[in-house]
Amino acid sequence: MLRGTAAIIGGGVIGGGWAARFLLMGWDVRVFDPDPEAERKIGEVLANARRSLPGLSDVALPAEGKLSFHDTISDAVRGASWIQESVPERLDLKRKVYQTIQEHCIPTAVIGSSTSGFKPSELQGCATRPAQIVVTHPFNPVYLLPLVELVTTDKNSAPMVAKAKAILTDLGMYPLHLRAEIDAHIADRFLEAVWREALWLIKDGIATTEEIDNAIRYGFGLRWAQMGLFETYRIAGGEAGMRHFIEQFGPCLEWPWTKLMDVPDLTEDLINQIADQSDAQSGAYSIRELERARDDNLVTILRGLKAQDWGAGALLNAQDRRVEGDVKLPDDLSQPIVTVNRVVPLDWTDYNGHMNEAKYLQAFGDATDRMMLLIGCDADYIASGGSFFTAETHIRHLDEVHAGATIRIETQVLLGAGKKMHLFHRMFDGDRELATGEHMLIHVSLATRRASEPAPHLAATLNAIAQAHGALPLPLGAGKAVGVKG
DSSP states (O other): OOOOEEEEEOOSHHHHHHHHHHHHTTOEEEEEOOOTTHHHHHHHHHHHHHHHGGGGOSSOOOOOOOEEEESSHHHHHTTOSEEEEOOOSOHHHHHHHHHHHHHHSOTTOEEEEOOSSOOHHHHTTTOSSGGGEEEEEEOSSTTTOOEEEEEOOTTSOHHHHHHHHHHHHHTTOEEEEOSSOOTTTTHHHHHHHHHHHHHHHHHTTSOOHHHHHHHIIIIIHHHHHHHTTHHHHHHHTGGGHHHHHHHHHGGGGGSSOSSOOOOOOOOHHHHHHHHHHHHHHHTTSOHHHHHHHHHHHHHHHHHHHHHHTOTHHHHHHHHHHHHHOOOOOOSOOSSOEEEEEEEOOGGGBOTTSSBOHHHHHHHHHHHHHHHHHHTTOOHHHHHTTEEEEEEEEEEEEOSOOOTTOEEEEEEEEEEEETTEEEEEEEEEETTEEEEEEEEEEEEEETTTTEEOOOOHHHHHHHHHHHHHHTTSOOOTTTTOOOOOOO
16 A cells, blocks of 8 residues: 655644545644644544544554644645645635645645635646646545545646546545536535525425435435436336436426426437446446345445434334334243344345354344343343343354345243353244354443342343243253364
8 A cells, every 4th residue: 555644734624534534544644724723623533533434444454644733834744745735615725825835845746625616727826836736525524435526637747647546546535537627526516406406495495404304315315325326317217228217207307396497408419428328337237137236235225324223224223113013021931932033134145145154143142132121131221230241152053044034033041040141042944943052141230340140120030031941951052162073
């Protein structure tokens, strides 16, 4: 990976995000911002980045670079190979900053601007060396979102543009190089169009801010997140593809649906251009293949939102609670208790086409959580300061299971006395046994993080189940360790 020194001029939300992105990718970062609170603010942004960005990677990130704060622009940019300007959106201010930067930076440094609206030719206007200055417009949070709009002019040499692309790519970003200058670049023009229409909907009393946000996050926003605009519409065109979609829905552009009525005529040339570009983009895949990719992506996104109980994920969790109904112990405790009954989701499978071994543990962990809930170790109990921690786990993989299979986990309590809860889970697909999981848990005080006696009502319920299950035969595999068969 490339390494170097980056100077951040302006340490607000965007500048702080750039600082975090460079730092966590191993660059030394030198910051200038006249705000006396800049060090605190960037420190808080960096704390969020340290918490979130490394989790996107399945390999260790490079050692974090060195962060320093400087009283002058001249000191901050000295020796930097990348200089990112993120000062307020005033052209006179930006040009003044570039004059100072170029008096003190090395001539080979890339000077990128975070501007969301100015064109690079405007920024280069009074520059000593205009060839150094480009637009590198990111999206917040800069340390997580990969898109950066790279806008250049004919004053920027091909080697310099290639250098900028290489550095941005090495930071884990996607440099979208615009083929021509345009006010507000590409992405913000989309956002502005949606924003304007949203303002009209609110002004005319059609929708509230929450209703508009819900229209996006529960619907097309999820589709756009993984396929964008044209690939999404290609699927909408069915097997006939993009041309059919345009022919079917193109006339809508002439209907008074929005306040933004200045639309291009759908000439045959424009239709051909769009259809040809869509074929080049997505024509290697059949509609069924695109649909399956879309579904896989949406399941992954929605399940991620579900884990955070946010947006569309919160809707899914609420639906689960409605479908499941009240959670309570069965009347008959003489048999193992069904603690999980669910379908294996698409994102639980691995490169071998069957359930990832980590997901066996997750399923058994869910079964343990359900048993805890059934005996009274619920959210209120945990909030009061008591819970169970897993001390030991042994999983046996007996058979394959694939996405779409309905798995059922039956749980037998082998011991429920004092501070210990000893569980044995058996996973089935119908009558076919897939795996077993044996777990020893210890009740702990969350205040001391040490073993403690459970509350009397919880201990009584657990003991009653253990006594009832004591009449069952010891399940095959209980008490076994990993061994080699002869």
